[in-house]
Amino acid sequence: MTDAPYSPKLYSTVWRAVIIAGLALAIAPVLPAQSSRRGAADKGPRALGLLELAANGKAHLIPITIMYDGKFYDASAYKAAPVPMALEGGTVYEAVKSGVSQGLFTITGAAHAGANWVGEGTWKSAEQLAAAAAKKEARQTKPAEAEVDRPPVLRRSGSDKPAATETTKPSTPPATPAPAAASAPPVPVQTEEEDPNRPLLKRGKPSTEARPAKPGGSSTIASPSAKSAAASAKTGSVQLIPAISDADGPEPSSYTFSTKPEEEQQFRKKILALAADEVRSRDRQLAGETIAPARTQRSTISREQPTFKDPQLRIFDLSSSNEPVLVLTTSAHMPRRAEREYFVTLVAREDLNGDLHKAFSNVTDSQHLDVRQRMELIDAVDADGDGRGELLFRQISDAGRAFSIYRVIGDQLYPLFEGTPQ
Structure with a gap:
């Protein structure tokens, strides 16, 4: 039986693998810490x-x-x-x-x-704050320049200090009533x-x-x-x-998603198509609650195209991940019931293929504000201090007005706060 031949290449390869595995184990605890550099959550207030x-x-x-x-x-x-x-x-x-x-x-x-x-x-x-800061900085640099341009003045030793002490000494006796003023609060x-x-x-x-x-x-x-x-x-x-x-929150950062004009037009076209489906669905629901329409009427309603008035589209990047979140607020009318005005709020996200997915939809009208409130987008804001943006809405109903805060996670909106209407 012969001994196996010695292979230095094999041992060097094994030794290199051991070194790489050791480095991987040493670096592993560091990587999660670097990837989660968002910092500890702000506890407030x-x-x-x-x-x-x-x-x-x-x-x-x-x-x-x-x-x-x-x-x-x-x-x-x-x-x-x-x-x-x-x-x-x-x-x-x-x-x-x-x-x-x-x-x-x-x-x-x-x-x-x-x-x-x-x-x-x-x-x-x-x-105004920037102008005040610049003015303050200029005011601080002026005395040094004035001191350089001032003509030389001869001073005798101790001549200026006695004057200062003489002016301050008479001021000390009248200062006795000061404690009475300090005790006012x-x-x-x-x-x-x-x-x-x-x-x-x-x-x-x-x-x-x-x-x-x-x-x-x-x-x-x-x-x-x-x-x-x-x-x-x-x-x-x-x-x-x-x-x-x-007092200890993070520095503000922009949540605006920058788009080109042609990209914004594509976003607007896609989300208005989603909004049209939501309005037609709500219109069919209300039609079914009043009078059961015939089959021909149902097919007619499903093909009707709502008319949108003053659509407002906001596009955000809430997590600095270059993933657009679209928020549409608009009013709409259906051709068969032009007297009824619908109020639409729609939130959608775009996937990697460029398709929009509905994350939230709210469609109501002035006759049903007692059961479904109207939602107006205020803006995106970091409500909890974690650096990510949340959506701030104002809810309007027959019960009054209230504010609500929602976080966008995936294709859903999760409420963080919902106020009581007043």
Whole structure:
């Protein structure tokens, strides 16, 4: 029996495989950590509101939700004593349009608008903030230039300091009544506000434009301001912008899906075809509830093409994955019942083959708002602070108005928050 021949190539191959396997085991724990660099979920508190911005620059804030420890609460009632936590004076909200910052809104007071709370405050657009920052930077550099251009001045040793001490010494005796002025703010209010265990939203720096964060200032209920808020909301020039207040939240990022004009036309054509199917289906359902149509009438209804009025198409990239999410809001009429106006809200996603799949559909009309609400898209917003965008809707029904937040997962919408109509 002869010994097997020695093969150095075989042993080198085996040794190389062992090294590669060892490196794979060493790198394996690192890869998941790098692929999940979204960071830990924001536990909050994270407040979401709706900013009503008028053309004259005046703004009001409607509180919607406060997310704390992964749960959503109604911001108009969360920690209200009596003013909700979301509307405490000095709280700063960043207005974001499709994830892009538009400016800052600082709460200075709160008011009742019917059964709802409305936040009063000061609005600074992104352009105004940038101009103020540039002006401040220029102001800081001016003294150095002035010092260089100033003619030389001879000073005697100790001549300037005595003057400073002489001016400050007479000012110390009249300063005795200062403690009386400092004791003006009520102590119980400050101790209640500065509870170390109480969660805090994003606070603004004290300035002449924004009052200090003090519940005493924000708890005053001013009915005239509530009337002005309701009046400005009725004008057609009011912008509705989501606003976020979070002391430790992520930086905002854009959720707009960029498309070419011809691509947008293709998206519009496809989603209007889906919307036509939804309107016809709802129309057949309502026709069956009234009078059972004949077979010829059913076939006629199925072939009818609805007429759409003012279709609004928004295309989002909610997870920065280059996967478009389409949201269509429009009204429609059927030829056989032109007096009935349908309100359509449709959410769809595109697959790898370019086909649209319905994720959500809501079709109602003015005669059935008691059983099916109308849904208006506000915008895409990061409601929970994980970097991904959710869809913010306003629901309108016979019971009142409410806000709802939905997350798009696959071909479905999952509700994160649904408010109570008021």
